[in-house]
Amino acid sequence: MRQRAVVGLTLAAVFTVGLSGCGASEAVEPAASAAPGQGSTAYPVTIENCGVEVTVDAAPQRVVSLDQNSTEILLSLGLEDRLVGTASWTDPVLDSLAEANAEVPRLADNAPTYEVALGADPDFVTASFGRHFAEGGVASRDRFAETGVSTYLSPTDCDNGTSINGGGTRTTALTIDALYAEITELGEIFDVSDRADALIADLKTRAEAATAGVDFGGATVAFWFADTKTPYVAGGLGSAALLSSMTGLDNVFTELDDDWPATTWEEVADRDPQVFILGDLQRDRFPGDRLDDKVAFLESDPLTKTIGGVRAQHYIALHGAELNPSIRFVDGLEKIKAWWVEHEGEL
Structure with missing residues (x-):
């Protein structure tokens, strides 16, 4: 089995006083x-x-x-x-x-x-x-x-x-x-x-910079935040949808109004996303909060392992804060771009 295509990069902005200001990975130097x-x-x-x-x-x-x-x-x-x-x-x-x-x-x-x-x-x-x-x-x-x-x-x-x-x-x-x-x-x-x-x-x-040249060309994606039993996925109007719209991905649950509605694995499988953006949550509030648990579930469950994005192991890992509307949205964009650069042509 080839290595899983999971991106978990740490990308920090370089702070230069008076020139570049400060990014999500740097604190602002007090003047x-x-x-x-x-x-x-x-x-x-x-x-x-x-x-x-x-x-x-x-x-x-x-x-x-x-x-x-x-x-x-x-x-x-x-x-x-x-x-x-x-x-x-x-x-x-x-x-x-x-x-x-x-x-x-x-x-x-x-x-x-x-x-x-x-x-x-x-x-x-x-x-x-x-x-x-x-x-x-x-x-x-x-x-x-x-x-x-x-x-x-x-x-x-x-x-x-x-x-x-x-x-x-x-x-x-x-x-x-x-x-x-x-x-x-x-x-x-x-x-x-x-x-x-x-x-x-x-x-x-x-x-x-993180969106320059990136275009998934409408490849379908499901954002899975948490819970293996009743998965919480991204709807079409919230912060995760913002990430998909900025990179040319097509959210398979775009018609849902809630930011993170609960759905069923039968519904996810029916929509057959080509890519999964997985929440790598460093907590243990729901089953499957952590990335390894999510991947293990997707690849072992009889239903989910038939989904196209799982068969191709097209996983992009983002921290929870990068999936929420926060200053880390740019870190999320940078990770999505890094995955796209590595896997362009596979979709």
Whole structure:
């Protein structure tokens, strides 16, 4: 049997002060003139944030980030000294952010309780996914507000003022502008807009390089995030669909509205994707979170081993954070391009 075509590359951007800004794999170097709270932001700042009006009178000093995506943005903006707690990790922190993250308390690997979050004494709470603010989550935004804590939800999880992961349905396709808006707004809130601008500029440069010349020509793909029993696959409007549209792949579940709907293996087999993009999650929340378990399942199950992408072993491995709407989307694009360069002509 030939070696599996799994790409798991570590690709880091090179940071050059004043020239290239900073990418998803590098933290922004703080400028002497832009220490948090000493820059150009005119307080108070009011932002319309997914149906909630958020006002901050000064740069937040004690921040709890409820998701890895949000945490890595804050670390990339050089705000590790403001973080008093993080949670909901699917993967290890980016290598380039590990030192900055080392002293930040992790409140929970998944979602913390409200009491644990409040125990960190935050004055600001950020989240990438609205489930944390929904019923059954950490706490509602109103409940945090009652204790004087402002909250912020990533625009990538918002559609017409409603949180997608908080119970809403996405009606329009996610664009990368929503992620850039999150970086811009956090830069303004924390008075580090110059760092936010540099981060966005580098993400754009890397994304352009990662998609240049890449065209899968409509080859069919299924994105499998987690769970061997009831697989969670990518629908047609979320972040994974964004990756496929930028590289010429045709998502076989493009008609589904949910970001990560559950389906059946019979349905996956019926659609017979030529390529699988597999979530390599460094956690053990669902059966098959990890890449090796996913591949072992696909190649041993009597039904899945008949699928074209499995027979050809056309697997592209991405970390969970690269499949979610985060600064790591460029790392995902770079891995997809690396696989395409190696396997062009096989599809």
